[in-house]
Amino acid sequence: MDFKSLNKNIEHAIADISEVASYLWQKGWAERNAGNISVNINEFITNDIRNLVDGGLYPHSPLTTPLPALSGHYFLLTGTGKRMRDIARDFEHNGLMIKVSDDGSGYFLIKADPSQENLLPTSELPSHLAIHHQLIKDGKRERTVVHTHPNELIALTHIPEFCNQQALNNLLWGMHPETMVVVPEGAGFVPYLLTGSQEIADATLVKFRNHQVVVWEKHGCFAIGKDVFEAFDLIDTIAKSANIYFQCRAAGYQPEGLTDDRLADLKILSEKFRS
Ligand code: 2HA
Numbered sequence: 001m002d003f004k005s006l007n008k009n010i011e012h013a014i015a016d017i018s019e020v021a022s023y024l025w026q027k028g029w030a031e032r033n034a035g036n037i038s039v040n041i042n043e044f045i046t047n048d049i050r051n052l053v054d055g056g057l058y059p060h061s062p063l064t065t066p067l068p069a070l071s072g073h074y075f076l077l078t079g080t081g082k083r084m085r086d087i088a089r090d091f092e093h094n095g096l097m098i099k100v101s102d103d104g105s106g107y108f109l110i111k112a113d114p115s116q117e118n119l120l121p122t123s124e125l126p127s128h129l130a131i132h133h134q135l136i137k138d139g140k141r142e143r144t145v146v147h148t149h150p151n152e153l154i155a156l157t158h159i160p161e162f163c164n165q166q167a168l169n170n171l172l173w174g175m176h177p178e179t180m181v182v183v184p185e186g187a188g189f190v191p192y193l194l195t196g197s198q199e200i201a202d203a204t205l206v207k208f209r210n211h212q213v214v215v216w217e218k219h220g221c222f223a224i225g226k227d228v229f230e231a232f233d234l235i236d237t238i239a240k241s242a243n244i245y246f247q248c249r250a251a252g253y254q255p256e257g258l259t260d261d262r263l264a265d266l267k268i269l270s271e272k273f274r275s
């Protein structure tokens, strides 16, 4: 099944994933198979293509936690063990579609090329689906989740002082005016937990109630957006702040940062942009 030919919306969603996958690789945030992307494409599955897609369903895999609000929803996902740089040039051999079962207890696989037996969903599927489930339950507009390994953010969480959400955000906001404008609620911080586990998915989910971007200690970060570009921009913005901090430190000084008054003005500005 040629995913791109299903309809224009799905074709665009795949082109967007591929473009952001190439940014992640170029940024140096996607070593080997690092990172993963998911997009809820349910609104793009029209009745005329539903039968076609459902004709290609593979056996059902159970979910650890049932996700009733995602019942029958379709997703585009990057494949486990696949390289971002390969996803960028060929989504259909490095990514796949899933459909959550009608009772939300599991999911079916849909592959562009069914002979690819090793093509399975990202190892971070529990976190991705838990976030999508909450977005739908809460009536939010975001439909994409991006996970990547930005060196500068990982490096910050190797400094015990910044393994604290308030201290981390004070630093990120203080390094660059744009960060307060783009991420006024700050980044959520999840202390170190085993990658791919339900525990890290649950801890991440709690943070996405009040944040658009979440940093995982000594691992990387997750962001949500209405499209993959919005999610990428959030990560790019906080990573830039972290970079500025390290550039100052590498040049031999402690950066001054923005004062509380300046940050308060920027917060007002961000509210104006959002209203
Ligand atoms: O896809 O990034 O967190 C590999 C990972 C796991």
Ligand code: ZN
Pocket (backbone or CB within 6 Å): 034, 035, 147, 148, 149, 195, 219, 220
């Ligand atoms: Zn990761």
